[in-house]
Amino acid sequence: MNVHLTIEGRHGLASQIYRQLRAGILDGRLAPGERLPSTRELATQLGVSRKTTLDVFERLTAEGYLRSRTGEGTFVAATMTRRGNLPTHATALQPADPLWESMPDALPMRQEGVSPQYDFMGGVTEKRLFPFDQWRRCVSHAVRVQARAPAGYRDPAGEPELRLAVSRYLALSRAVVSNWHDVIMTQGAQQALNVLGRVVLRPGDVVAMEDPGYPPARMSFKAAGARVVPVPVDADGIVVSALPADARLIYVTPSHQFPLGMPMSLERRLALLDWAQRRGALIVEDDYDGEFRFEGRPMDSLKSLDHDGVVAYVGTFSKTIFPELRIGYLIPPASLAQALRRAKQTGDWHSCTLTQTALAKFMLDGYFAKHLRRMHKEYAARRAALRRWLDHELSPWLAPLPTSAGIHLVAEIRPNGMKPPDEAAFIARAGAASIGLYGIGGMFAGRPPRAGLLMGYGGLSIEEIDTAMQRLLDTLQGQPALPGAAHLLPNRHTRPGRAAIP
Structure with missing residues (x-):
């Protein structure tokens, strides 16, 4: 042997x-x-x-x-x-599609093993204020319901109680009127985009996306074989006149443009709806954090203005509860509903019924609405605290873009000195002070990127924001510039200008 x-x-x-x-x-x-x-x-x-x-x-x-x-x-x-007898050099599998090898990370993420003390990552919510005692009771209720029910596969569109709760919530908060049968529950908004891409797009179809825009959506449509065309945005949102004439799908974030933050004007919304209706294109409206609006009257959603069946409305609980929950929802045009249910079924059959049942009770018993009211007030205070620093002490270095909603804002790095702003150098300087900042450069696809920071304030208290911004100020004022970053030091002989939307 x-x-x-x-x-x-x-x-x-x-x-x-x-x-x-x-x-x-x-x-x-x-x-x-x-x-x-x-x-x-x-x-x-x-x-x-x-x-x-x-x-x-x-x-x-x-x-x-x-x-x-x-x-x-x-x-x-x-x-x-x-x-x-297999030769030692044999390859067991064919290589991955080059698309996946060349695809960048979906969003700026903290490096493994690196946990800054003050992390301004976008999309992060405040879990320390979440009512876990009520949530625990809802989960216990869901366990009892599941224990009594016979084993078997469920409706791919989701549990009826949760679809009813979502339908009622959207009608009151976002003026999206729908029957609960119209709602399809998904594993977060990302799965909703994946399912839409699989059903609507054929290889080579054109998808129009805001530029800058949401990278995971861009990647999802590319993976479906589409040709993604970046379309510029201005102070009113996506520039409808710049849309490619052959676009089959248009992806927009009208309530809080990602990442820059401005809402799409009513005039622009109506123009976009008219464009899609005339060309038979689908509009995907990603309302990712439209619940949190701090100034002015809430804008009507595209879905609430859609009388021709051209809008698929996508939402998520990641920004209202916490990202780990992985529950989103999709309200498509009636013409796509059956195909989307089948695509959802072939992907994972249906989402977790235990979590769906717990969330349905959490919403129908009023816990969700109460939590939203509390967090709206809290996020408004955090946003105001961050803006005070950006508008005053940090204004020589950073210029916040106007925004009235969401749980993040964008601040451009000011072009002090002769060199252009250096996003990576600024982030590295903050990181040395254990402050996690994230750039927006990778979110541009069709035009030169602007150097700026996406600053999420959802996961930091006011005290933590104040401490982090004071530390950043001390770092910028007192530390020598990083190599190639001398332009980050303010010019004391110039008065900071005002930020402007591209």
């Missing part, structure tokens, strides 16, 4: 012998047809009981690695030839 077996300790003897013999067969050291010692002989060599080696041989025989011939002994199965 061409395998050297070793025994370590006196525990798990059969498992040790099994793993070593199996490995020897798979890598070819024990050739097909090779005779093994008898169980009694092997037990004597290893100093174990015969029952141990007998159990190992029986298991390997049952799994097809060994064959016994009466009166002759035990041999490595001849079927192992296929594994043993």
